[in-house]
Amino acid sequence: LAATFGLPPHYNCGKGGANELKAGKVLIKNAEVLTMQPQADMLSDCSVAVADGKILAVGPPPAGFNPDEVIDGRNHLVMPGFFNAHCHAAMVLLRGSAEDLPIDRWFNEGIWRSESALNEEDVYWGTALAVCEMIRGGTVAFADHYFWMRQVARVVEESGMKALLAWCTFGAEGTAEMGNVSLDEILAFTTEYRDRADGRIKTMCGPHSPYVTTRKWLRKIAGFARQSGLGCHIHVAETSDQVRQSLASEGATPVAYLAETGVFDNPSIAAHAIHISKEDVDILKKKGVSVVSCPKTHMKLAMSTTRVSDLVDAGINVAIGTDGAASSNNLDMLEAMRLASLLSKHDRQDAASLPAWQVLRLATTGGANAMGFVNSGSLHPGADADLILIDLDKPHLTPRHSYTANIVHSAVAADISHVFVDGRMLLNKGCLITLDEERIKHEAQRRGVRMVASPTGTIQRY
Numbered sequence: 001l002a003a004t005f006g007l008p009p010h011y012n013c014g015k016g017g018a019n020e021l022k023a024g025k026v027l028i029k030n031a032e033v034l035t036m037q038p039q040a041d042m043l044s045d046c047s048v049a050v051a052d053g054k055i056l057a058v059g060p061p062p063a064g065f066n067p068d069e070v071i072d073g074r075n076h077l078v079m080p081g082f083f084n085a086h087c088h089a090a091m092v093l094l095r096g097s098a099e100d101l102p103i104d105r106w107f108n109e110g111i112w113r114s115e116s117a118l119n120e121e122d123v124y125w126g127t128a129l130a131v132c133e134m135i136r137g138g139t140v141a142f143a144d145h146y147f148w149m150r151q152v153a154r155v156v157e158e159s160g161m162k163a164l165l166a167w168c169t170f171g172a173e174g175t176a177e178m179g180n181v182s183l184d185e186i187l188a189f190t191t192e193y194r195d196r197a198d199g200r201i202k203t204m205c206g207p208h209s210p211y212v213t214t215r216k217w218l219r220k221i222a223g224f225a226r227q228s229g230l231g232c233h234i235h236v237a238e239t240s241d242q243v244r245q246s247l248a249s250e251g252a253t254p255v256a257y258l259a260e261t262g263v264f265d266n267p268s269i270a271a272h273a274i275h276i277s278k279e280d281v282d283i284l285k286k287k288g289v290s291v292v293s294c295p296k297t298h299m300k301l302a303m304s305t306t307r308v309s310d311l312v313d314a315g316i317n318v319a320i321g322t323d324g325a326a327s328s329n330n331l332d333m334l335e336a337m338r339l340a341s342l343l344s345k346h347d348r349q350d351a352a353s354l355p356a357w358q359v360l361r362l363a364t365t366g367g368a369n370a371m372g373f374v375n376s377g378s379l380h381p382g383a384d385a386d387l388i389l390i391d392l393d394k395p396h397l398t399p400r401h402s403y404t405a406n407i408v409h410s411a412v413a414a415d416i417s418h419v420f421v422d423g424r425m426l427l428n429k430g431c432l433i434t435l436d437e438e439r440i441k442h443e444a445q446r447r448g449v450r451m452v453a454s455p456t457g458t459i460q461r462y
C-alpha cells in the first residue's frame, strides 16, 4: 500500500492495520441499551449480539449463538457510535496555534499561512492523530474535507474507521490547488475511492465554498458530481458578509447560487448554513441537502450559529460536526452535542429547544444519513455494528435519572470504553487496538511545530 502512494514502507500509523482484524462474533450482556430507534428508546439489562459486522440481535441472542468474545455490559450503556459530519481531521496539527482571533485574521494570519507549509505526509500523521482522538471519543465515522485525501483514505483503511472523504478544492482563477494537484486528479479520487475498504469509505466532491470558487469551476464540479452520482460537501453561509458578497456578485444568496450551479443536485452536505433565508430553507429541503452545525467553532470564532431546531422542524436532515481542531481545539462529539443543545436553548431563549434525545439523534442517525451510511446510526438487527460502550460507573454519571441527559450533559470522552465499527473492535477498555498512538503523537508534535514555526506561519505561545 505504501508503495502505491510513493511513501517509504516504514510509513504506517497502525499496529498491523484493520485488515488483520477479524469481525468476530461478540455478545455484550446485561447492558443498558440506547437503540436510537425510533427515537431514543432504552432497554434495560439487555444483550446485543454481533456477527459478520452486523447486529444480529438486540435482546436475547438466537439459540446456538456461540460468541468468540463476551463483554460484561453491567454498568455500561451501549449505543450507536457518533458521526462527525464535518471536520478537517489533519487540522489537529494546528490545534491551539491561532487563538482569540476574529475569523478573517484567524484565516489569513493563522490558518492559511501555516497550511502553506503543509505537506502530504503531514496529512497522513495529522489524520492519524485525529482518528486516535475520535475513536477515544466514541466517533465511528467522520466526514473529512481536506487535502491529499489518499492519505486520509490510508488512515481510514488502517484504523478501521468509516469516513466520507471530500478533497477540498479552491478553484481560484490562476491559483494552483494545494499540493499542485489538478482538478481532474481531485475528481478522479472521488470515483476511485468510493466504497473502498469494504465500503467503509464514501466520497463526495469538495468545493471549499461559494465565496472562493468561481461559477465556472462550481459548474464543472457539479457536472462531474451529477454524472458520477456523487454529492458535494461545501461550506455555506458562515457569515453575513458572505451573503452580502454573494448577493452583490451573483445576485443570489449562497444557497440559491449553489442550487443554481447544480452543486446540490445529488444529496449533499452544507456545513454551517448559518445566515440563510426562509427561501434558502425551502431549497435545502427540496434538494435533500443535509446541514451540519459545528457549534464550538461558531462560539469560538464569534459567529452566529446554525438554527438547528428550525431546520429540524422544516424536515431537513441535520447533523453535528466538530469542524477542524484549529477552530474547535478538539474533535469531541460529546462536547459538540452538548454545545449544540446549549447554544440552541440560549439562542432561542427556550429551555425546551434541542433536548438531549434529539441532539443524540442528530449525532447518530442524522450524521449517518448525511454521510450516506444508511445502514448505520441506530441499533437493530441487520444494522452495521457501529456501536460504543459508555462506562456509567462514574460519579458524574450518578444517579441515572435520564441516560440521554447524562450522556449529552455530563459524560466525557474518557467514559467511552469500547468502540466497534462493522463489528470490529477499535477500542477495548480504553485501549486503541489498530493505531500506534505513541508514534502518532510524536510525529504530530514535530510536524505541527514545524508548520506553525515555518517562515510563512505564525507562532503563538502563551
Ligand SMILES: [Zn+2]
Pocket (backbone or CB within 6 Å): 086, 087, 088, 235, 271, 323, 324
Ligand atoms: Zn469547515
